[in-house]
Amino acid sequence: MKAYGFTRYGGPENEAFLDLPVPEPGPGELLVRVTASGVNPADWKVRAGLRRAELPLEPPVALGREVAGSVERVGAGVSGFSPGDEVFGGTVGSAGGWAEFARVPASFAALRPSDVAPTDAAVLPVAAATAYDAVVQLAPPPGARVLVIGAGGGVGLAAVQLAVARGVDVVGVASAGKHELLAELGATPLAPGAEVPGRVDAVLDLVGGDALRSAVAGLGGSPSAIVSAADRAGVAMLGGQAVARVRSGERLAAVARLVAEGALDPHVTQVRPFDEAGSALAVVEGGHALGKVVLRIE
Ligand SMILES: NC(=O)c1ccc[n+]([C@@H]2O[C@H](COP(=O)([O-])OP(=O)(O)OC[C@H]3O[C@@H](n4cnc5c(N)ncnc54)[C@H](OP(=O)(O)O)[C@@H]3O)[C@@H](O)[C@H]2O)c1
Numbered sequence: 001m002k003a004y005g006f007t008r009y010g011g012p013e014n015e016a017f018l019d020l021p022v023p024e025p026g027p028g029e030l031l032v033r034v035t036a037s038g039v040n041p042a043d044w045k046v047r048a049g050l051r052r053a054e055l056p057l058e059p060p061v062a063l064g065r066e067v068a069g070s071v072e073r074v075g076a077g078v079s080g081f082s083p084g085d086e087v088f089g090g091t092v093g094s095a096g097g098w099a100e101f102a103r104v105p106a107s108f109a110a111l112r113p114s115d116v117a118p119t120d121a122a123v124l125p126v127a128a129a130t131a132y133d134a135v136v137q138l139a140p141p142p143g144a145r146v147l148v149i150g151a152g153g154g155v156g157l158a159a160v161q162l163a164v165a166r167g168v169d170v171v172g173v174a175s176a177g178k179h180e181l182l183a184e185l186g187a188t189p190l191a192p193g194a195e196v197p198g199r200v201d202a203v204l205d206l207v208g209g210d211a212l213r214s215a216v217a218g219l220g221g222s223p224s225a226i227v228s229a230a231d232r233a234g235v236a237m238l239g240g241q242a243v244a245r246v247r248s249g250e251r252l253a254a255v256a257r258l259v260a261e262g263a264l265d266p267h268v269t270q271v272r273p274f275d276e277a278g279s280a281l282a283v284v285e286g287g288h289a290l291g292k293v294v295l296r297i298e
Contacts, residue, residue, distance in 0.1 A: 003062035003099035004277035009049035012285070015278055018060050023095035023103050025075035030104045032087060033072045036122035036271075037064040037097030039293040040154065044285040057094045063281070064097025064295070066090050067104060068112055068122035078106045080249075086112045088121035088256070090247060097122075098277050098295060110252040113260045123266045123292040124255050125247075127154030132255050134227050134243045135162045138202045142167030147196060147223070149215055150206030151187060152178030154292045155229055157267045159204055160187045165263060171196060173207075173215065178290055181267075202226070208234050267291030274298075 089109030151172025164186035172187035179189035208231025226240025258264035
């Protein structure tokens, strides 16, 4: 089957279209015929070897941490899914989603509601579900003021919508080109490095490093909770927590319900053909994507 991934850990020069065997679904897994697959910072981080400790994959590796598609086969012990079901979910191992077929754990898959497009469903398991997990973890009460750093990316735009829907006063840090959309979504946009006027109760960080450190320093120690999806070590040094992911089918179904109800828009801004996998990843690796980039595989 055709796949896009890497043959050696390192830079983008190690990416290539690959001819790989169709993977076997292991126990508890689905083999999914892929319709669409999201593009995430995790993809270039995996290729660069930054995730090798928790994801020790032997190249060649097909990239793509999330998919929507139809169930081709089910592995041993799977219940609740049958061949032909339209599903979406996270991928496992080196059989990623930028391929004709991918392995998806049944525990992190859900049926795709018919009114959620495959290109929307394919971007929910990583970005939107992380935003959901982070907002649940921060649990800001109505009226709380939350600073979202990196508010215009895939996780950020979803987090802004989920927080605003809870009655939270969201200040979204993003570059100027993203301010109009953030204001439309009900957030107060702020340029990176600008002083935050007034108090902040909690911080959701999606950038890490200096952006996180300097933003928190500028708040003078006022936030009671800091959660980061981008910088586990950096947030720990500031007394905050890494986002605790809940990788379950129930969580995916809850996020998809919000999309079906029109309460959450994953903001897919680029649907790229499979042949453009490399340039699609380069957009995300550039670090300034607006919303989500997704590959249409078939
Ligand atoms: N733990 C998990 O399970 C998990 C899941 C999903 C994502 N993540 C991580 O969370 C992070 C965000 O993911 P994502 O998918 O939202 O990435 P993304 O779509 O690439 O968005 C990142 C956003 O950050 C903004 N940004 C970059 N530098 C900034 C700065 N100095 N100040 C403010 N904003 C800045 C970018 O645009 P502008 O600069 O133009 O505003 C961009 O919109 C990544 O590190 C990713 O690996 C972790």
